Amino acid sequence: MTMLTVDVGLDTPHEYATGISVAEIIKNVHGRKSGAVAALVDGNQVDLSFEVVSDCSVHPIIGSTEEGLYILRHSCAHLLAQAVLEFFPDAKPTIGPPIEHGFYYDFQMPAPSEEDLRAIEKRMKELVKQNLKVEREEYDIETLREMFADNQFKIEIMNEKIGDGNGSSVYRQGDFVDLCRGPHVPSTAHLRWFKLTNVSTAFWRADSSRETLVRIYGMCYASKEDLQARETLLREAAKRDHRKLGKDLKLFHIDEMVGQGLILWTPRGTVVRNELQHFISEHLNRQGYQQVYTPHIGKLDLYRTSGHFPYYQESQYPPIVERDTLRRLSDEGCSCGELSNLMSDGEIDGYMLKPMNCPHHIRIYASQQRSYRDLPLRLAEFGTVYRWEQSGEISGMTRVRGFTQDDAHLFVTEDQIEQEVLGCIELVKVIFGTLGMDDYRVRVGLRDSDSEKYVGDPASWDKAEDACRNAVKSLGVEFSEEPGEAAFYGPKIDFVVKDVLGREWQLGTVQVDYNLPERFELTYTGSDGEKHRPVMIHRAPFGSMERFCGVLIEHFGGMFPTWLSPTQVHILTISEKHIEYANKIAGKLRQEGIRVELDSSDDTIGKKLRTHRAMRPAYLLILGDDESTTETVSYLGPDREQVNGVDIQTFVESLQNEIINRV
Ligand SMILES: [Zn+2]
Numbered sequence: 126m127t128m129l130t131v132d133v134g135l136d137t138p139h140e141y142a143t144g145i146s147v148a149e150i151i152k153n154v155h156g157r158k159s160g161a162v163a164a165l166v167d168g169n170q171v172d173l174s175f176e177v178v179s180d181c182s183v184h185p186i187i188g189s190t191e192e193g194l195y196i197l198r199h200s201c202a203h204l205l206a207q208a209v210l211e212f213f214p215d216a217k218p219t220i221g222p223p224i225e226h227g228f229y230y231d232f233q234m235p236a237p238s239e240e241d242l243r244a245i246e247k248r249m250k251e252l253v254k255q256n257l258k259v260e261r262e263e264y265d266i267e268t269l270r271e272m273f274a275d276n277q278f279k280i281e282i283m284n285e286k287i288g289d290g291n292g293s294s295v296y297r298q299g300d301f302v303d304l305c306r307g308p309h310v311p312s313t314a315h316l317r318w319f320k321l322t323n324v325s326t327a328f329w330r331a332d333s334s335r336e337t338l339v340r341i342y343g344m345c346y347a348s349k350e351d352l353q354a355r356e357t358l359l360r361e362a363a364k365r366d367h368r369k370l371g372k373d374l375k376l377f378h379i380d381e382m383v384g385q386g387l388i389l390w391t392p393r394g395t396v397v398r399n400e401l402q403h404f405i406s407e408h409l410n411r412q413g414y415q416q417v418y419t420p421h422i423g424k425l426d427l428y429r430t431s432g433h434f435p436y437y438q439e440s441q442y443p444p445i446v447e448r449d450t451l452r453r454l455s456d457e458g459c460s461c462g463e464l465s466n467l468m469s470d471g472e473i474d475g476y477m478l479k480p481m482n483c484p485h486h487i488r489i490y491a492s493q494q495r496s497y498r499d500l501p502l503r504l505a506e507f508g509t510v511y512r513w514e515q516s517g518e519i520s521g522m523t524r525v526r527g528f529t530q531d532d533a534h535l536f537v538t539e540d541q542i543e544q545e546v547l548g549c550i551e552l553v554k555v556i557f558g559t560l561g562m563d564d565y566r567v568r569v570g571l572r573d574s575d576s577e578k579y580v581g582d583p584a585s586w587d588k589a590e591d592a593c594r595n596a597v598k599s600l601g602v603e604f605s606e607e608p609g610e611a612a613f614y615g616p617k618i619d620f621v622v623k624d625v626l627g628r629e630w631q632l633g634t635v636q637v638d639y640n641l642p643e644r645f646e647l648t649y650t651g652s653d654g655e656k657h658r659p660v661m662i663h664r665a666p667f668g669s670m671e672r673f674c675g676v677l678i679e680h681f682g683g684m685f686p687t688w689l690s691p692t693q694v695h696i697l698t699i700s701e702k703h704i705e706y707a708n709k710i711a712g713k714l715r716q717e718g719i720r721v722e723l724d725s726s727d728d729t730i731g732k733k734l735r736t737h738r739a740m741r742p743a744y745l746l747i748l749g750d751d752e753s754t755t756e757t758v759s760y761l762g763p764d765r766e767q768v769n770g771v772d773i774q775t776f777v778e779s780l781q782n783e784i785i786n787r788v
């Protein structure tokens with residue numbers, strides 16, 4: 126018998142008889158409960174049934190690792206297809222890859238109902254119990270073409286990927302066989318912790334001119350705990366969904382009659398937005414920003430100079446043409462197509478809803494002769510911009526067609542970049558800190574050294590990249606450098622924040638720009654008396670007020686801290702007798718600038734509590750006999766613990782303290 130030397134990751138290699146399976150080797154080295162779902166042989170992924178016939182290294186792929194999960198999820202996709210075919214024998218499986226958290230499989234089939242989905246899932250569980258062997262078989266392409274003759278999708282894949290004269294592997298479990306390179310788990314019993322989640326549609330090859338397919342999604346993990354953790358997270362996330370809470374808490378409204386992706390801020394939502402804007406403004410003022418207002422439209426020529434028009438037209442609302450021009454052109458019999466060409470060429474002018482605030486701010490800069498003493502000039506605006514998002518892309522407050530950026534443009538000398546970028550990051554740190562979003566990271570987008578697409582000279586780039594890097598380092602926030610992620614006109618910094626559920630949200634950016642000052646020929650007079658070109662920094666660290674508020678609604682689950690709460694105190698009377706006292710308390714609180722809602726209706730206190738709790742105010746005041754006779758208040762605070770008999774002055778002071786300090 127020939128013996129093999131196998132490196133199993135221990136100090137000394139092991140000796141095995143040739144033909145031994147990697148499953149046996151792993152069992153020998155790591156025990157029966159190794160958690161292996163496949164193996165690496167000389168670094169290549171193989172099934173556990175793989176037989177070793179020469180000296181090599183063998184390492185297990187454990188189910189809970191990234192590679193292991195990939196295999197579990199991919200194997201789950203096969204299991205799904207097997208179950209689907211039992212219920213829908215005419216369904217044509219196409220592709221079924223693993224994805225983050227799970228897998229999907231695309232089928233040509235009628236859309237399954239929710240009931241079908243549950244039945245398919247149940248069947249998958251039964252197939253797991255049967256512990257079917259998952260076996261690899263190898264065939265030449267002619268045989269494969271016969272095996273999959275009734276599935277044109279698999280044939281298409283084969284013709285493209287395998288080609289004549291070659292072969293491929295298939296994986297078989299029970300009656301089901303799928304074209305696949307593998308590796309897979311050795312048997313269906315390895316696939317216990319999965320769940321089908323939803324169904325959507327997709328196009329074959331993601332090509333809208335090709336067949337429409339049904340995509341069934343599932344999630345899959347290596348352990349019960351991990352699956353349950355994910356389910357809990359999804360349940361929590363659904364409860365916090367800002368689209369649902371925004372409606373329940375009357376924070377914003379989206380109205381078909383107004384238009385998709387256009388947010389109507391209702392009074393309660395407006396309070397939240399205003400408080401945030403005040404908060405941000407306070408810090409902008411401290412940092413020497415100056416606020417400006419600019420209109421929502423600008424001439425096409427402005428955007429021709431900035432480069433936003435006619436490029437990027439697909440992501441903008443179409444231009445607005447002056448009435449006189451339109452009349453003249455229609456008298457001349459000009460068609461719509463010609464009109465649009467004339468606009469692109471610059472032969473006729475018009476206006477555009479602004480897609481960016483920068484050109485307007487640039488014209489404010491250029492409205493005066495600037496000297497080095499004026500720099501840095503920091504112009505800030507909560508500026509509303511409009512972008513055309515495809516209707517399929519629009520979602521709640523996070524993907525919209527009109528939004529207000531916490532925008533600012535800094536006009537600086539090259540030497541000032543670092544200090545100013547630092548200021549931007551400081552601001553973000555303070556604001557995230559106050560909102561309890563302490564878990565965030567920063568991405569520094571640098572240029573790709575192999576690419577020629579960048580404007581500005583390399584020495585300036587080096588300087589600007591160093592400035593960004595140093596600014597991030599000196600604040601001690603977690604960051605990563607991402608070569609190739611810079612814009613063509615300068616390096617940038619992105620903020621990615623984690624909410625209480627650990628979900629990541631990309632908010633805004635700080636962007637260095639060498640391009641626009643050039644395009645608009647901006648200058649300042651240096652200490653040498655010569656004209657110099659300033660550098661611009663665009664910064665909107667929270668992205669937009671819409672997106673930021675949407676994220677905050679989910680982060681707080683609708684239970685805003687007192688200072689942000691749309692209504693800070695809800696006063697509930699126990700009976701009619703207490704209305705007078707309640708009015709007095711409400712008046713006093715309002716006098717102190719506290720946002721109060723008073724419910725003196727005939728409803729029972731139980732019903733009132735339920736109704737008002739649902740609106741999630743910071744405080745629920747309950748006023749009855751004891752309170753009115755002793756001139757005190759009893760309340761449920763932000764933690765919803767009941768506190769009784771608090772002197773009204775003491776209550777007001779502690780409330781003011783919370784609000785002023787934004788705790
Ligand atoms: Zn496969």
Ligand SMILES: [Zn+2]
Nearest residue numbers: 481482483663
């Ligand atoms: Zn800008």
